[in-house]
Amino acid sequence: MSASGSIESLLGNLTLARATTDRAEHRRGDDAWLLGAWSNPTTRVLRVNRARFPLTADADLLWVGPDEVDVSAERLFLGVDGAGVAYFAARVGPDDDEGVPSAITWGDLRQYGVGLSDRDAGLAVASVALDNWHGNHPRCARCGDSTVIGNAGWIRRCTSCAAEHYPRTDPAVIMLAIDDDDRALLGRRAEWQPGWFSTLAGFVEAGESAEAAVRRELAEESGVVVDEVTYLGSQPWPFPCSLMLGYHAHATSTDITVDETEIVEARWFTRDELRAECEAGATAVPPAVSIARKLIERWFGGEIPGEWGRP
Numbered sequence: 001m002s003a004s005g006s007i008e009s010l011l012g013n014l015t016l017a018r019a020t021t022d023r024a025e026h027r028r029g030d031d032a033w034l035l036g037a038w039s040n041p042t043t044r045v046l047r048v049n050r051a052r053f054p055l056t057a058d059a060d061l062l063w064v065g066p067d068e069v070d071v072s073a074e075r076l077f078l079g080v081d082g083a084g085v086a087y088f089a090a091r092v093g094p095d096d097d098e099g100v101p102s103a104i105t106w107g108d109l110r111q112y113g114v115g116l117s118d119r120d121a122g123l124a125v126a127s128v129a130l131d132n133w134h135g136n137h138p139r140c141a142r143c144g145d146s147t148v149i150g151n152a153g154w155i156r157r158c159t160s161c162a163a164e165h166y167p168r169t170d171p172a173v174i175m176l177a178i179d180d181d182d183r184a185l186l187g188r189r190a191e192w193q194p195g196w197f198s199t200l201a202g203f204v205e206a207g208e209s210a211e212a213a214v215r216r217e218l219a220e221e222s223g224v225v226v227d228e229v230t231y232l233g234s235q236p237w238p239f240p241c242s243l244m245l246g247y248h249a250h251a252t253s254t255d256i257t258v259d260e261t262e263i264v265e266a267r268w269f270t271r272d273e274l275r276a277e278c279e280a281g282a283t284a285v286p287p288a289v290s291i292a293r294k295l296i297e298r299w300f301g302g303e304i305p306g307e308w309g310r311p
């Protein structure tokens with residue numbers, strides 16, 4: 001594939017891959033600048049708790065000023081926009097509604113990610129990813145002692161051995177296998193109800209390339225063998241800390257043997273079969289927020305109607 005072809009092949013509309021603000025990494029260690037930003041009334045703060053955040057009545061992120069946030073909340077510096085406005089997340093308690101009287105609800109990215117602006121989608125994803133990481137890493141992986149937040153939320157330092165730990169991202173591959181008859185392989189996970197189908201996926205293992213993981217996961221979960229794999233794009237999936245790497249893969253075999261543990265059913269679909277079954281309500285595809293949906297749409301040849309998606 002040519003260089004220009006590979007750029008054109010990228011998925012361009014990934015919901016959670018959108019972002020417009022500068023992460024301003026050089027400010028993270030600048031305590032004087034950070035204090036100045038926190039005392040600036042134009043600074044915007046998003047409160048976050050266990051992957052959820054407050055929303056306005058219009059389902060936009062509810063941004064507040066620094067003086068409206070609990071002084072004990074840990075601050076995570078997210079970046080600066082083109083107008084010089086600084087953005088932070090604040091890790092608050094589960095019932096912390098003080099200062100946000102107009103918040104009608106707390107929600108998460110799966111539910112509200114599609115409707116957010118490009119700016120807010122990027123800031124919300126970073127907030128949730130960082131909050132998850134801090135919540136899951138209170139102790140040092142080297143010596144087991146406690147860690148404390150540093151660098152405006154982008155480091156945890158061990159209080160005993162001084163080891164520095166950085167936000168973790170786990171790469172996962174997600175892939176649509178397509179056979180020589182232009183059919184797509186979709187599978188159903190054990191925990192899903194009958195009729196729900198999606199692309200197969202799995203984590204990249206230690207010491208493994210992403211391309212090898214695509215081939216291994218397809219073989220393990222479905223028995224299907226693929227040769228060429230084509231990278232199409234990535235999006236963060238902070239549930240709690242994945243980065244989904246999306247592929248199409250060319251199948252050289254079509255016999256299916258599911259693993260019966262993760263995947264209990266897998267099938268080859270023609271476009272007509274997918275359309276007919278989705279219109280009849282017998283089959284549902286993944287929600288629009290997912291890269292799986294975009295991988296299926298790319299094969300299908302256009303946007304899939306919202307009502308074909310599972311809840």
Ligand SMILES: [Zn+2]
Nearest residue numbers: 140143158161
């Ligand atoms: Zn330590």
